[in-house]
Amino acid sequence: MSERTSSALGRPAAIACGALFLAGALLLLWGAMLYAPTEKVMGDVQRIFYFHVPSAANAMLGFVLAGVAGLAYLATRRSGWDEIGRAAVETGTLWATIVLVTGPIWARSAWGTWWTWEPRLTTSLITWLIFLGAMLVRKVSHNAEQSARLASVIAIVGVLNLPVVYLSVHWWRGNHPMIFKRGAEGALAPEMWTAFVAGMIGVTLMHVALLYAAWRTAQLEDAVSARERLAEHEENGR
Amino acid sequence: MSAGAAHGAGGVARAASALFAADLRRELRTGEALVPMLMFAMIVLVVAGVTFNLPEMGPDDRRRLAPGILWTAIAFAMLVGQARALLVDRDEERWQGLLLSPLDRTALFAVKWLEGLLLGLAVELLLVPLTVVFFDLPPGLHWGQLALALLLGTGGLAALGTLLGSLTTSLGRGEAMLSILVLPVASPILIAGSMTTAKLLAGGTLADASPWPAVLLATLGLNLALGALLFESVLVE
Amino acid sequence: MSTGAGVALEFRSTGRRFGAVVALADATLTVGAGEALLILGPNGAGKSTLLRLAAGLTRPTSGQVLVDGIDLRGTRAGRARAAIGFLGHRSFLYEHLTAKENLELYAHLYGVAGDTGALAERWLAKIGMARVAQRTVRGFSRGMMQRLALARALQHEPRLVLLDEPTTGLDPEGRARLDALLDEQRARGATLAMISHRAEAALPRADRVLVLNRGRIAALGPAAERDAAGWTALVAAAGTAPGAAA
Numbered sequence: 046m047s048e049r050t051s052s053a054l055g056r057p058a059a060i061a062c063g064a065l066f067l068a069g070a071l072l073l074l075w076g077a078m079l080y081a082p083t084e085k086v087m088g089d090v091q092r093i094f095y096f097h098v099p100s101a102a103n104a105m106l107g108f109v110l111a112g113v114a115g116l117a118y119l120a121t122r123r124s125g126w127d128e129i130g131r132a133a134v135e136t137g138t139l140w141a142t143i144v145l146v147t148g149p150i151w152a153r154s155a156w157g158t159w160w161t162w163e164p165r166l167t168t169s170l171i172t173w174l175i176f177l178g179a180m181l182v183r184k185v186s187h188n189a190e191q192s193a194r195l196a197s198v199i200a201i202v203g204v205l206n207l208p209v210v211y212l213s214v215h216w217w218r219g220n221h222p223m224i225f226k227r228g229a230e231g232a233l234a235p236e237m238w239t240a241f242v243a244g245m246i247g248v249t250l251m252h253v254a255l256l257y258a259a260w261r262t263a264q265l266e267d268a269v270s271a272r273e274r275l276a277e278h279e280e281n282g283r
Numbered sequence: 284m285s286a287g288a289a290h291g292a293g294g295v296a297r298a299a300s301a302l303f304a305a306d307l308r309r310e311l312r313t314g315e316a317l318v319p320m321l322m323f324a325m326i327v328l329v330v331a332g333v334t335f336n337l338p339e340m341g342p343d344d345r346r347r348l349a350p351g352i353l354w355t356a357i358a359f360a361m362l363v364g365q366a367r368a369l370l371v372d373r374d375e376e377r378w379q380g381l382l383l384s385p386l387d388r389t390a391l392f393a394v395k396w397l398e399g400l401l402l403g404l405a406v407e408l409l410l411v412p413l414t415v416v417f418f419d420l421p422p423g424l425h426w427g428q429l430a431l432a433l434l435l436g437t438g439g440l441a442a443l444g445t446l447l448g449s450l451t452t453s454l455g456r457g458e459a460m461l462s463i464l465v466l467p468v469a470s471p472i473l474i475a476g477s478m479t480t481a482k483l484l485a486g487g488t489l490a491d492a493s494p495w496p497a498v499l500l501a502t503l504g505l506n507l508a509l510g511a512l513l514f515e516s517v518l519v520e
Numbered sequence: 521m522s523t524g525a526g527v528a529l530e531f532r533s534t535g536r537r538f539g540a541v542v543a544l545a546d547a548t549l550t551v552g553a554g555e556a557l558l559i560l561g562p563n564g565a566g567k568s569t570l571l572r573l574a575a576g577l578t579r580p581t582s583g584q585v586l587v588d589g590i591d592l593r594g595t596r597a598g599r600a601r602a603a604i605g606f607l608g609h610r611s612f613l614y615e616h617l618t619a620k621e622n623l624e625l626y627a628h629l630y631g632v633a634g635d636t637g638a639l640a641e642r643w644l645a646k647i648g649m650a651r652v653a654q655r656t657v658r659g660f661s662r663g664m665m666q667r668l669a670l671a672r673a674l675q676h677e678p679r680l681v682l683l684d685e686p687t688t689g690l691d692p693e694g695r696a697r698l699d700a701l702l703d704e705q706r707a708r709g710a711t712l713a714m715i716s717h718r719a720e721a722a723l724p725r726a727d728r729v730l731v732l733n734r735g736r737i738a739a740l741g742p743a744a745e746r747d748a749a750g751w752t753a754l755v756a757a758a759g760t761a762p763g764a765a766a
Contacts, residue, residue, distance in 0.1 A: 119516045122581045124539055160464035181463060185454050188520060189539030195450050198513050199464060204445065205509060206468045206502075213471035213498050217478065271540030296629040301628030309616040375665075379577055379610025380672075384629035385602035520538075520578050 052175045058261070062254045069250030073099075076243030079133035082236050090154040095240050097147040100140045101169060105207075106252065107137020108176060113203030115197030124267055127193035131198055132259035134179050136252055141173040171210050175203040189270055285303040298386045299394050306368070306398055315371065316402055320364035324410045327356035328417055337418065346491065349418040350480035354473050356410055357403065357433075358440060362465060364402045365444035369395070373452050382518055392445060392514040396507070399441035399448075400434075409435050420484060428489045429480065435499035436476035442506035443469055450517045475499045526589075528553045528711035529574055533583035536569055543569040545730050545735045551728075553679070556712040558726035558743065560719055560751060560760035565732040567715045568609075570680050574713060575606040587680055602630055605678030605710075607686055611669035615658040619649060619668055622657060623675060630676040642672040647697060662689035667697070674701060681705050683714040684760070688720070699725070719755070720748035733758035 077095035084091035114130030117123075148166045149159045160166070181197040188191035310316055331337075331352040337345060372378050381391055411433070415422060443465050451460045466473075475498035482492035489496045529551040536544045544566045550618045551557050561567050571658075572578040573585050576592040587666055590600035613622050623640035632639065647667040657668065666689040674681065687695055695762045705712060716722040723743055724731070729737040729751055738758040746754065 119513075122579065124537075169466050171470050174463075178464045178467065181452065181460075182450075185456060185460065191453065193539070194516060194520070195454065198446070198450060201513065202443075202468060202509055206471070208504060209348055209471045209498070209502055210341065210468075213474050216494060216498075217474050267540055274539070274541045298629045298631060301625055305614060305621070305625045306619060308621070309614065312616050374615060375613055376608070376610035377612050377614060379608065380626070381629070383575055383577060383601065383604070383606050384610070384626070385598040385631060386629050387598055439663070519576075 055261075058257070061081045062258050066254035067090070067252050069173065069247040069252075069254065072250065073244050073247030076240035076247065080129045080236060080243065081240035082234060084237075087155055090151060093147050093151050095244035096248070097144060097151060098241070099245045100143040100147065101165065103243065103248055103252045104137050104140035104144055104169070106249075107133045107135075107140060107256070108172065108200075108204055108207070110256075111137060111179070111200040115200035115204075118193060118197045119201075124189075124193065126159070128263035129258055130193075131183070131195060132256055134176050134196070134200060135259050136255045138172065138173065138176050139255070140248075140252065141169055141176070144169045145173060162218060164211075164218045167218070168207075168211050171214070172203075172207060175206075176200075179203065185244060189267065189274075217277065295387060295390050298384070298443045299390050302381070302391075302394050303398065306394075308490070309371075310368075316364040316368040317405060319367060320360040320402060321409060323363045324356045324360040324406050325413065327359060328352065328410070328413060331355075331358050332417055342419065345418045346420060346484050347481070349414055349420060349484060350477040352418075353410065353414045353480060354436070354476045356414075357407060357437065357476075358466065358469065358473060359462070360406045360410070361399065361403050361437070361444055362462050363458050364406070365399045365441070365448045368398060368402065368459045369445070369448040369452045370457060373455065378449070378518055388515040388518075389455050389511045392510050395449070396438075396445045396510060399444050400438050403437040403441055404434070407437065421486070424483050424486060425488055425506075429483050432476065432479045432483065432489065432492075432499060433498060435496070436472050436479075436505050439472045439499065439503040439506050440465075440469055442503065442510045443472075446506070446510040446513060446517065449514065453517065471498055472502045475502065526553045527551070527586075528555070528588065529713065530586040530589075530713045531570075531573070531583065532586065534573060534580045534585055535582040536566075536573060536578060537581045542735045544573065544580075547737055548583075549730070549737065549740070551711055551713060554709050555712055556706060556725055556727045557714070558719070558722050559713060559715045559732065560717075560755050561732035561738070562755060564734075565758075566735040567732050568684055569735075570732065571684050571713065571715060572608070574680075574764075575608075575682050576601055576606055576628045577606070577608075585694040586592075602676075603679045604682060605670055605673040605676065605680070606682045606684075607673040608684050609688070612672065612744060613657050613665060613668060616656055618654050618656050618752050619644060619660075623671060626672050627675060632676050639675060643675045646701070648693070663691055663694055665691055667694055670698065670701065674705065677708065678710065680711045680748065681713070683712070685715055685717065687716070687718065696719075719751045723748050723751065731755055731758055 073096060077092045081092060081095060083089055093273045111133040114126045114133060116128060118126035145166075147170065152161055152163070152166070153159050179196050182195050182199060183192045186195060331348075335348060340348070372381075373480070382388070414420070446462070447464045448461055451457070452462065454460065475495040478495040479489065479492040479499065482495075483489070527550050529549075531547045531549040533642075534544065534547045535542065547570065559567050559570065569578060573580055574587070576585070577599060579593060579656060587600040588603050590596050592600055614625065617625065620637070620640045623643060624636045627636040627639055637701075641650065641653065644653045645669060649664065649667060652664070657665070660668070666686075670686065673683075686698055690698060702712065706725070712725075726743040729739070729741060729743050729745075730737065731751070731754055739754055
């Protein structure tokens with residue numbers, strides 16, 4: 046039986062998690078909404094950039110973590126690694142979803158279209174699809190061990206293919222204008238830069254809080270399913 | 284006839300070719316992978332032909348459309364065929380029988396990959412001429428180079444299909460699930476395959492299509508390596 | 521009656537968890553070359569997991585499994601697998617191949633040298649299926665599949681024979697052939713590990729008996745220590761009272 050069936054998130058951990066998330070959100074909002082100056086050409090919509098780019102970075106962080114946890118799981122077969130991998134895929138997919146929502150909002154007002162096959166947006170979409178697949182495999186499998194093993198394989202295949210996806214999409218879109226990302230980075234006003242760093246730290250703090258909560262949830266799920274399986278097992282044993 | 288003779292270098296080849304021959308014999312007797320693949324590939328072409336209203340299109344537009352349709356047809360035909368071929372081995376737990384045998388698991392992956400590749404190439408033998416005819420493309424192109432590009436791209440797709448197909452097979456799922464898992468990861472292959480084919484259809488060479496042939500080669504290498512490394516983890520509980 | 525010529529199968533603190541369920545916990549066990557081990561236990565006791573671990577079809581989550589002294593997870597695992605003959609719940613046979621083609625395929629997979637066709641025919645005669653040698657396996661009855669699977673598992677003369685409920689689907693004649701085959705395996709010095717729910721039938725061919733319960737070794741002793749009723753009672757007791765060992 047499991048040693049860690051104790052309680053739900055645990056009150057102190059839950060409070061710490063909530064506080065961390067709130068702190069991250071406030072830092073992000075302060076930087077993006079209050080501190081950063083309004084961009085001359087694009088106006089207030091440009092502020093979404095302080096949320097959009099850190100979300101993309103954190104999506105990537107989640108997926109890389111999922112890949113590493115997948116490798117560790119396959120090597121050790123300890124369900125602890127799988128619990129980390131499961132949490133990381135979930136939070137990574139969440140941030141990737143945010144990228145895919147904020148991107149078009151930005152694109153609509155900056156370029157007058159909801160969707161462009163802009164390389165970063167396109168890679169985000171492909172990445173999002175890859176990791177949705179990893180989540181789907183878990184839904185389909187009825188067996189905890191198999192689900193962990195197969196999701197690990199998909200996470201590894203997905204993460205190791207990401208650089209190729211990234212490169213090929215960039216080459217594919219070749220020399221098309223990339224609006225502000227390549228050209229404007231040097232031109233960022235110092236205040237904008239500070240707000241960007243604040244957003245990066247803020248979103249990462251939010252991510253850490255979510256990751257912890259998702260990880261604990263995964264642990265509890267495992268503990269519950271272990272109890273259920275054990276009960277089943279004992280019934281069959283009679 | 285020594286008890287449990289282990290494989291020497293030649294032994295692995297003999298065991299692998301026996302497995303290949305058994306799978307080939309089954310395919311020749313039933314056609315359960317190749318027939319649906321061929322049908323599916325043709326249907327994609329026909330559907331594209333009518334939905335894109337090909338007769339109304341100028342030669343330039345048709346030539347621009349053809350590579351994408353060709354690779355879409357290849358990818359989906361591969362998914363149909365590999366899902367079939369691999370799912371069949373779920374019956375009577377034949378996968379377990381193969382894993383139990385002394386045959387090296389990397390060799391097992393190699394055999395299944397080769398089978399997928401050959402199924403794909405067999406489909407392309409029909410599909411490519413048919414595309415040229417349906418899209419009324421100029422026949423004067425570098426056929427050898429096109430064959431090489433198809434070989435690299437199909438090899439990469441087959442590697443992903445073998446690894447992820449054995450995975451969906453162990454879940455008891457078929458083509459739909461396999462498509463969901465393979466296609467996003469295969470996007471570099473599909474992009475590179477279409478871009479290369481487009482250049483070749485315009486009368487260019489592989490060198491003109493750079494860097495896409497290199498992407499095809501890189502994805503083939505990467506996905507073969509991933510398959511060889513992860514295949515055992517997919518199959519052994 | 522261990523020949524003492526060495527250890528054929530060894531579990532070193534071997535455990536297997538599926539998620540958080542412990543299918544086998546920290547089992548340590550050695551089976552000597554030429555020994556016959558009978559594995560008993562209630563349903564869900566971990567018998568099949570133990571046998572699948574011994575065949576390399578399931579990876580241990582802790583400890584090691586060695587066959588002929590070779591770790592089944594090591595680089596020489598293929599060599600160890602060549603020494604194993606395994607019969608599980610499914611036949612592993614190819615429906616679209618004939619009975620003979622099936623045996624020949626597996627002979628090649630096991631690197632059997634020499635005339636695999638003649639070997640297949642000899643085995644088909646042994647299991648009483650020479651008549652259907654050229655028929656595809658599709659449509660064979662459960663009993664025929666089981667006989668052919670038995671030949672598939674034994675034809676490469678494995679040093680370690682692992683059988684999970686081998687009498688499943690067999691009629692009385694099939695069971696008699698199975699018994700004859702088991703005697704033959706023992707005569708040529710093979711090591712045997714067999715799961716059976718029919719202690720009385722299997723006991724006469726066993727040297728030692730292993731009783732599993734809830735993934736743990738509940739008892740392990742010479743077969744002669746008890747009669748069939750005694751072992752059956754022990755299994756029943758293990759099923760109700762956890763940890764009740766002899």
